Amino acid sequence: MALSQFSFEDSLQKFVDEIKDETEMTEKQKQILAASVKLFATKGFHASSTAEIAKEAGVAEGTIFRHYKSKKDILIAVVAPLLVKFATPFIIQDVRKIFSEQEKKSVAQVIAQLVKNRLELIDANLKHFQIIIQEAFFHEELREALLQSVVKEARGLATQFITARIESGELRPLPPDVIVRTFISMMFGMVYFKYVVDPEQYRERSEEEQIELAVDILLNGIANR
Amino acid sequence: MALSQFSFEDSLQKFVDEIKDETEMTEKQKQILAASVKLFATKGFHASSTAEIAKEAGVAEGTIFRHYKSKKDILIAVVAPLLVKFATPFIIQDVRKIFSEQEKKSVAQVIAQLVKNRLELIDANLKHFQIIIQEAFFHEELREALLQSVVKEARGLATQFITARIESGELRPLPPDVIVRTFISMMFGMVYFKYVVDPEQYRERSEEEQIELAVDILLNGIANR
């Protein structure tokens, strides 16, 4: 195995290993994770103490370290499932499917479906998503796992799709990476405006309308012809 | 004065008050700020201890608290100048000027100029910008000041410009807030990809090309006509 692939394989494996089925978790363990999610999302990892987590979970501080050998292990346990949900081939079949059914659908349909699908995933795991985004700034391993697996995987698929659609004449011959970047930026922007910047204004329109408008702009731009 | 405006006026005022001319700063004080910027940007505010800051600045820990009454005060002192640079009417004239010269210029020119101008501002203050983005998650006052002043101000100007250009027929009759959101998302995306996600790929093209491509997509979309 090439040395350069070590860190990627390692960090992804580390995340996968950390995942346990909820069924094989103690009640207290679930409470610890739930409390951690709540605190990490609102105050951040560094500002949340293990004493606080224990109190919020209704658990002795020692119990935390019976299940997680360090505080950082809690973060990994919290973040791993969603990271894998985004990244593993198994679940990315979701996305793969959208792309593979391409013959039948127009670009607009595929993109709209993709946006909807990913936004639903984020919505369903909002706090976990928030924690990942926040803490990726400070934890290199997390950032690494996020970029190398999720982004790389997503970009691979997207580039394939875009290239095909350029050849078929449906898309302009623009550099695929720029299109991917624009698409990802747009989606993050939607989430950020929806939950942080301006929830009231965002909700003036329905989610379907928002997606429709965004896709419209991505496809056709804002200039009048 | 309406009660609802208190927090905005207060937090903005607090940030403005915190700014001191560099000329009226001690040598050691500048070192403290420089060390704080370096540490906050790399490790984050919470993970940077005052002992560390003192050591990095080559200063006694007590000296820090001679100038700043709390650790959080350092953060404000670090962040305030850039925040004001983004927000105050005085410096936003920069942007206002771009908009006001609109008669002579095409939408594409105005937007390209605007993107270039803002990206330059970010580039010139990259670490400070990074700190603001990171810490806005955790400090409500910072988030408040950022949203209420910078975003609101920027949106006001942009909406005015967009509305005018829709009326003149240059832009499609899309909701201005959606256009603004798309524009801001695109810019953040460029910065994020350039510095975090994929610096190598980003730099395959020159900055001018990147801007040109982004503006092109914003104006004309990715679909073939």
Place this chain on the structure above:
DNA sequence: ATCGAAAGTGAGTAATCACTCATTTTTAAG
């Protein structure tokens, strides 16, 4: 040269940090 104020110092403070461990409680199989 004198003097008061401002700048700088670093040992000291109580509080809090992540984490340990001897002990007790709970669980589940025989």
Place this chain on the structure above:
DNA sequence: CTTAAAAATGAGTGATTACTCACTTTCGAT
């Protein structure tokens, strides 16, 4: 019911935290 393992506990650990304060040094005006 017995019993051994697993789960849970919370007082206790040394290290580190943001911050204080009595003291020394530097500086500028007279």
